[in-house]
Amino acid sequence: MTQAAYYSESYAQARKGFLAAAHACGARIESISAQTETPVxxxxxxxxxxxxxxxxxxSLVVVSGTHGPEGLTxxxxxxALLDDISDSGLPADTSVLLVHAVNAWGVATGLRCTEEGVDLNRNYAEFDSDNSDKDALKASNPEYDAMHDYLHRLADSMSAQAYLACGPSMLTEQFGEGAVNILFQGQHRHANGAGFGGFAPTAARQRLERALTSALSASRDIAVVDLHTGLGPHAxxxxxxxxxTGGEEAQRVKSWYGDDVVLTNDADANLPYRIFGETSSGVARALPNARITGLTLEYGTYEVDGLVRCILAEFLIRHRIEMLEAGMANKLTGKISAFFYPESAAWRQRVIAQARAVFSQAFMGLAGSIQGA
Ligand SMILES: [Zn+2]
Structure with missing residues (x-):
């Protein structure tokens, strides 16, 4: 298959193509509905x-669609991985679980959040057990509180067009160069805010947990690759x-995937903030008997101001819909989708090549062939 043929123009087309290719490879398929009371x-x-x-x-677990519109990438x-498995098979004693459109509602509607309005990549936290992250969740990203008030105050005082045009620069003016980090880090206090990680497990999290426990309860060594787009240099x-930092998983991740892996909890990283509840921690919680080696593979698309605008546009759609004239929500959703899913053939080709490299590194890592490196 040519690389271009892996790409779809819609969620419906992506799903159909994925299921056909998985069937052809002899996959065991579990389809879990993400339909809501307001049908999509x-x-x-x-x-x-x-x-x-x-x-x-x-096992290698590959997840798509954590943030809706990045799901088509x-x-x-x-x-591409299905195609390679169909050509060359799998390494010994290794299975692959492909979770297609984990946030299926977001992929189908073109919004980054889940049906509950939650950032799924902040939702795999421990909410209500004895080992609860609750205190840490409450205390994390305290700067967002002031930004939250500011985001709503601005929305009270200007048009949606002005909000989206000036938003990125006004946030920097108000909160300094770290504004973007405050906006991106996620928070667990304001349900009507940006980057909200939820107060409880979302349906999408439960779908992932169900897929993991029904397929991988025998697995003991699991590589997780969660595929994202939107942040970083183009392609x-x-x-x-x-x-x-310094732990066994961090050492493993670097020896499998290279020294260019950014440890987001490292004080020296470019993204110097602690993230609670991202996908691989969810896999670790769902399969406590397995050793997890988690990687987020995030493909850059366009400039960071554009990403901020997408987050602000989704903020208006979800929380200030009264500000949007008829048809504007759809127009903004189209722009969000375009930001996270570039049409350029060169971009798409480079994405596939890097994914293939990462998948083969994961297989080699799982096989222990570069152990001790
Ligand atoms: Zn993402």
């Missing part, structure tokens, strides 16, 4: 395709890990 068309499903030996001890990378796949 096409009907959203999270589809999990499990390939290889059911009882394999090693993740889907294309999953299609460059930035590698992020939330593993603790």
């Amino acid at each position: 068309d096409p009907a959203p499903f999270t589809d999990a395709a499990h390939l290889g030996d059911e009882d394999a001890l090693r 993740g889907s294309a990378c999953q299609r 460059v796949g930035m590698k992020f890990s939330v593993a603790e």
Whole structure:
């Protein structure tokens, strides 16, 4: 298959292509509905395709669509992997679980959040057990409180057009160069705010947990690759890990994927903030008997101001819809989708090449072939 054929123009087309390719590879498929009380068309499903030996001890998990519109890129990378598996098979004692459109509602509607209005990549936290993250969640990203008030105050005082045009520069003026970090870090206090990680597990998180426990309960060594777009240099796949600096997982991530992996919890990192509840920590919680090696692969699309504008546009759509004239929400959603899913053939080609490199590094890491490096 040509690389261009991995890419779809819509969620419906992506889902159809993914399911057909997974069937052709002999995958065991579990489709979990993500339909809501207000029906979405096409009907959203999270589809999990499990390939290889059911009882394999090693597994690669590849997740697409954590933030809705980036899902079509993740889907294309999953299609490339299916194509490679169909050509060359899988390494010994290794299975692959492809979770297609984990935030299926977001992929189908073109919004980054889940049906509950939650940033899924902040939602895999511990909310109500004895080991609760609650205090840490409450205390994290305290600067967002002031930004939250400011975001709503600005919305009270200007048009949606002005809000989106001036928003990025006004945030920097008000909160300094770190404004973007405050906006991106996520928070667990303001449900009507940006980057809200939820007060409880979302339906999308539960869909991922169900897919993991039904396919991988035998697995003991799991590589997780969560595919994102939007942050970083154009067409460059930035590698992020939330593993603790100096810990075993951090060492493993670097030896498998290279020294260019950014440890987001490292004080010296470019993104010097602690993230709570991202995907690989969710996998670790769902499968406590397995050793997890988690990677976020994040492909840059356009400038960071554009990303801020997308987040502000989604903020208006979700929380200040009364500000938007008829048809404007749809127009903004189209712009958000375009930001996270570039049409350029060169961009798309580079994305697939880097995904393939990461998948083969994951297989090699799982096989232990570069152990001790
Ligand atoms: Zn993302």
